[in-house]
Amino acid sequence: MTAAPPAVPTDDPDAGPATDSAAREVAGWRVLSAMAVVLVLWASAFIAIRFVGDALSPGPLALGRQLVGAAALVAVAVIRRPPWPRGRTLALIALYGVLWFAGYTLVLNLAERHLDAGTAAMLVNIAPLLVALAAGAFLHEGFPRPLMIGMLVAFVGVVIIATGGIGAHSDPLGIVLGILAAVLYALGVLVQKVALRTSDALSATWIGCVVGAAALLPFLPQAVGEVGAAPASAILAMVYLGIFPTAVAFLLWAYVLKRTPAGVTASATLAVPAIVVLLSWLLLGELPTLLGMVGGALCLIGVAISRRSSRRPRS
Numbered sequence: 001m002t003a004a005p006p007a008v009p010t011d012d013p014d015a016g017p018a019t020d021s022a023a024r025e026v027a028g029w030r031v032l033s034a035m036a037v038v039l040v041l042w043a044s045a046f047i048a049i050r051f052v053g054d055a056l057s058p059g060p061l062a063l064g065r066q067l068v069g070a071a072a073l074v075a076v077a078v079i080r081r082p083p084w085p086r087g088r089t090l091a092l093i094a095l096y097g098v099l100w101f102a103g104y105t106l107v108l109n110l111a112e113r114h115l116d117a118g119t120a121a122m123l124v125n126i127a128p129l130l131v132a133l134a135a136g137a138f139l140h141e142g143f144p145r146p147l148m149i150g151m152l153v154a155f156v157g158v159v160i161i162a163t164g165g166i167g168a169h170s171d172p173l174g175i176v177l178g179i180l181a182a183v184l185y186a187l188g189v190l191v192q193k194v195a196l197r198t199s200d201a202l203s204a205t206w207i208g209c210v211v212g213a214a215a216l217l218p219f220l221p222q223a224v225g226e227v228g229a230a231p232a233s234a235i236l237a238m239v240y241l242g243i244f245p246t247a248v249a250f251l252l253w254a255y256v257l258k259r260t261p262a263g264v265t266a267s268a269t270l271a272v273p274a275i276v277v278l279l280s281w282l283l284l285g286e287l288p289t290l291l292g293m294v295g296g297a298l299c300l301i302g303v304a305i306s307r308r309s310s311r312r313p314r315s
Contacts, residue, residue: 031259034252035268043275045245046117047283048237049109055234058109059216060223061241066101066213068242073206073251082202085195092195093204094211100188101212101246107181114174117280121273122158123178128270129155130186132263139193141261147306154270154302160295186266192254193262201254209246267306274299 052061085093112120132151135141195204227235257265274295 027259031256035256035265038249038252038256039268039271039275041245041249042269043121043272043279045241045249046112046121046272046276047279048241048245049112050117050284052234052237055230056226056238057219057222058106058113059219060226061109061238062102062106063213063216063219063223064227064238065105065241065246066209066216068239069101069246069250070206070209070213072243072247073202073209076247076251077202077206080202082200082206085199085203085207089195089198090207092191093199093207096188096191096195096204097208097211098215099184099191101209101250102215104181104184104188105212106216107177107184111174111177111181115178117284118273118276119174120178120181121276123175124182124185125155125158125270125273126179127182127185127189128263128266128268130182131189131266134186134190135193135262135266139190139262141263144264147263147267150302150304150306151267151270152302153305154267154299157295157298157300157302158270158273160291160298163291189257189262189266193257196254196258201251201258205247205251205254209250264306267302270302270306271299 108120108124129151132147136143192204
């Protein structure tokens with residue numbers, strides 16, 4: 001009897017790892033693209049809030065923005081039908097909605113009554129430092145050297161932008177409000193990161209936005225009167241804030257935050273002041289100074305350094 005020849009494997013042993021590597025690369029580019037859109041949209045929010053000026057008070061502007069954002073997100077949720085979170089996850093999403101969608105938005109509007117857009121952006125971007133420190137200590141993300149070095153470089157750029165003079169209008173109350181906005185921002189990110197462990201991005205975003213809008217409802221009577229008397233340009237700016245920096249940007253932010261460490265994700269927002277400088281130049285006619293351009297370059301370099309930590313394979 002002739003022995004049967006040994007079986008020849010039909011699967012390429014390298015196909016699996018190669019496929020996994022390609023999938024990870026595509027996913028990585030999706031995350032980076034989503035983050036880039038978030039940065040531009042959030043930077044534009046500083047410009048839009050300043051553009052509205054005195055046409056709408058901080059409270060009505062915050063409420064209008066969240067109502068528009070909530071309507072857009074609920075429409076998406078009706079189509080996509082994401083799972084409804086329960087118990088502790090739902091409570092965390094509600095808390096994040098109050099802290100970020102309501103509290104941060106309102107305080108930022110108040111701050112920009114006393115600060116120019118660039119200084120407000122600088123103060124708000126203390127938040128990534130707070131997030132990185134808290135996430136390293138309490139969420140066990142650690143303190144990767146590239147992240148710490150990158151954040152230091154970017155924050156130096158933020159300070160240079162602020163001192164470089166993209167606007168001189170500031171006062172002590174505005175500085176206090178800007179720091180308070182940064183604290184609310186940081187707390188919102190940390191609570192959201194924990195909630196996203198057991199919730200999908202769409203559920204966390206639309207529910208959080210609805211809760212934020214509900215928390216701002218005491219401003220409804222004032223908003224009705226002011227919106228009726230406001231110019232069309234201010235109304236359009238409010239609608240823009242609701243659809244793009246709120247609905248679109250926060251949904252993409254949740255997508256990114258669910259897939260990357262909180263400290264690394266927050267560090268990317270240190271590029272926002274650099275984008276604010278550019279948008280202020282293009283849309284408000286505020287020419288960036290030499291220090292502003294140097295600071296913007298440092299922000300972008302720092303973000304690039306900090307992102308290296310997320311690409312290193314873990315043992």
